[in-house]
């Protein structure tokens with residue numbers, strides 16, 4: 001295998017380039033293992049070269065971006081080409097940064113340049129506050145540049161007049177993915193979909209459901225209440241505008257409007273939305289294990305309870321606790337304990353397959369899984385899969401009286417769609433079931449059936 005330090009002069013050039021610190025640079029082998037990084041890694045992400053040796057480029061990728069990143073790198077290696085993509089990357093302090101990557105394959109090495117896009121976005125937001133006189137052309141260039149930096153943001157235009165939506169659609173589609181709804185109902189269904197818009201341009205005067213009503217409904221719903229709304233309307237009285245803004249819209253533009261101004265406003269609001277999304281990701285994720293944290297879990301639980309009541313479907317919840325984890329820490333130390341928590345979290349998250357399932361760290365060595373549209377049989381099946389998957393990890397736990405490897409106990413509870421109260425008591429019942437699983441020997445699952453409060457404990461196999 002040829003070394004990338006081929007000759008002295010090549011080495012010298014590489015050293016010079018690597019002494020530059022404005023962007024992240026690194027060389028890895030084809031497996032992604034770090035061979036060389038520049039000082040920008042320390043400045044931007046906090047890692048020194050020493051900390052990265054033996055580590056792999058993908059070790060720090062956000063779990064939700066891992067599959068896409070691995071796929072992208074595989075494509076690159078197969079095609080021997082240049083590749084650009086964006087993902088979330090963990091810094092040393094545990095927070096995630098949005099990084100744009102450019103990878104070149106050369107022989108047996110990957111030459112990689114990258115940069116922190118969120119920094120760019122933040123500075124763009126403040127630039128916009130002070131430089132409102134940027135001419136159209138400069139702005140267009142920046143738009144093109146921005147859209148190549150990250151996934152295109154989505155704009156939903158809601159107007160009953162196809163002529164109105166056409167004009168806006170044409171002028172916005174160069175920069176954003178544009179969605180169109182010709183009624184309030186359609187707008188609500190798009191906003192509640194799995195791919196909601198990043199901003200909504202909302203007409204007020206529409207038949208059946210007017211824009212104010214749409215706005216109210218969006219704000220009442222947990223999953224859509226933070227969507228930014230701009231009213232675009234022919235109602236030009238001050239009290240209509242005041243009412244719209246009081247309902248929570250971020251802006252109010254009257255027709256006829258200047259396309260350039262509408263575009264500039266959308267751009268500013270979307271830059272803020274992007275920044276908020278980046279911050280939100282950091283507040284939703286547990287810093288040690290990189291899965292959802294308690295805050296995120298609480299938020300999703302209340303959304304899923306409402307959904308499940310509406311649709312009359314079962315909602316299941318698992319409370320999971322590592323067995324004799326105190327003894328594990330006492331035997332192997334807290335750092336090993338932390339590593340064990342990371343592994344367990346990763347397995348819990350990756351064993352859940354449905355897009356609506358959520359694995360979260362409840363606190364300490366306790367985890368929880370939210371399983372929408374899952375009855376008690378389904379919940380028992382998933383719980384058993386998780387129990388086996390953790391045992392199969394074979395993390396040595398010599399001091400455990402249960403087994404010589406790390407095991408978990410699981411309490412499961414399922415709401416009963418015909419009993420409203422069962423939703424509110426879901427957590428307590430899952431917790432009670434966990435207590436029973438612990439009391440009856442650990443490394444097992446215990447199920448609470450909320451309709452009858454019948455309880456059964458399933459003994460561990462193996």
Ligand code: GH3
Pocket residue numbers: 288321322323324325326327329333334335336337338341363364365438442
């Ligand atoms: P049981 O089988 O009954 O659950 O016993 P246990 O020892 O797991 O339960 P206990 O509640 O007595 O102890 C939990 C331990 O988990 C104690 C605490 O030090 C450890 N722990 C909690 N959070 C963390 C963490 O973030 N890192 C590490 N390393 N340990 C943690």
Ligand code: MG
Pocket residue numbers: 321322323324325326365
């Ligand atoms: Mg425990």
